[in-house]
Amino acid sequence: MSDAVITLNQLDVPKIRELISTGSSSCAFFHPKAILRQAALVDDGHARGLNHSARLEGVPVALSDNIDSIDMFSTIGSPLLEGRHPRWDASLVKRLRDDGAITFCKSKIAEFNLGQSPDISNPLDLERQVGLAAGAAAALVACGIVPVAVGTQSLGSIAESASYCGVVGFKPSSRLISQSGIFRASKTLEQVGIFSKTVEDAALLAEIVLGSDEQDPDTKGVLPRPLLAICKEEIPFKPNFVFLKTPDWVDMDPEAKEAIEALLEELADQITIIDLPEST
Structure with a gap:
């Protein structure tokens, strides 16, 4: 976005591809046919009454480029991995799909998710940065391309990027969300985080992807948590x-x-x- 903040749904496919190929968008990859296929499946399920419990039905979600999804490349921000096409979804992506979400695009990250976010303009001020490695995902939410995005952090980039872009950033405690299918720059420091416009949206998304996963032993014993209900409750005491x-x-x-x-x-x-x- 060089001169103005534009949402992808205001553009046709050739223009979107041009923005991505020239580096003018915080998207790394965008696959319109895959999006339409997902939307058709959601519509079909809705028509047949199969999606009555889907809380993210039709909601577009952006994924950081280190999170594998079968419908888009995952290059972890590196030209060394150009054309890398995952054979299966990361566990959290599968959970999002099972709840009706549509994987809309991949957000740019620094090479191997190390260091500052790629050169991306902040939607709030085009002369300013978007934060650390997860900054592009925060920018996608800030300018309205998607309502929610999933990224990772090892050095605080969820909180920093959210504050830079004026959105909600939520990083649950360590080991609550499966990292199967996610490239981690550090096994102990890398954690999944969520960007959204509201606290309720972040809580809902986290509630869906959080929990035990047999593909990630670190999540063993993690039980579901009613995060959305909790965030709607009155605070029982004043925090210090x-x-x-x-x-x-x-x-x-x-x-x-x-x-x-x-x-x-x-x-x-x-x-x-x-x-x-x-x-x-």
């Missing part, structure tokens, strides 16, 4: 927070510092402020 002021606080951008100080004042009775010393 700790705010850590690092030595770099004095160098913070004045506008950012002013906004944070206003928040600290608003939540003064719930926040403990700790000044961290210089490292030695």
Whole structure:
């Protein structure tokens, strides 16, 4: 998106392919025939009354390029793996499909999901970045291409990219979501996260993909969780927070510092402020 924020559903297929091939979109891959096939299956299931329990019926979902799906290439952001076509879906992709979702596109990532996100404009300000490795997935949600996207993080890119792009970012605790069929830059640090426009959407998607998977021993014993119901409940108590002021606080951008100080004042009775010393 060079001059304006455009959603893919406003464009025809040749224009979408042009945007992707020239690097002007945060999509890495887009397969229109596969999308139409999925949509036809969803429509058929709906007509036959088979989708009565599908909570994501017809919802387009973007996947990070390190998450395998049988209908699109998964190159993990590397030219070394150009043309790599997975033979099966990642476990979480299968769960999304089983609940009626449509895999819409793959989002760009840094090569082997290491480092900064590829050169992609932030939909909120085209002169700014979208965050770390998962930034492209956050950008897809921010500009309305998809309502939800799934990415991964090892160094905090879900939270960072969500804040950069003004969307909800949710990274469940470690080992709650199967990583079978997902390339991990680090087996212990890499975790699945979700981007959406609302907390409820993130909770619903997480509720669907979360749980034990025999293909991933790390999820053994993980039970389903009613995340959507939980996030709609009243908070039973006021949460307390700790705010850590690092030595770099004095160098913070004045506008950012002013906004944070206003928040600290608003939540003064719930926040403990700790000044961290210089490292030695």
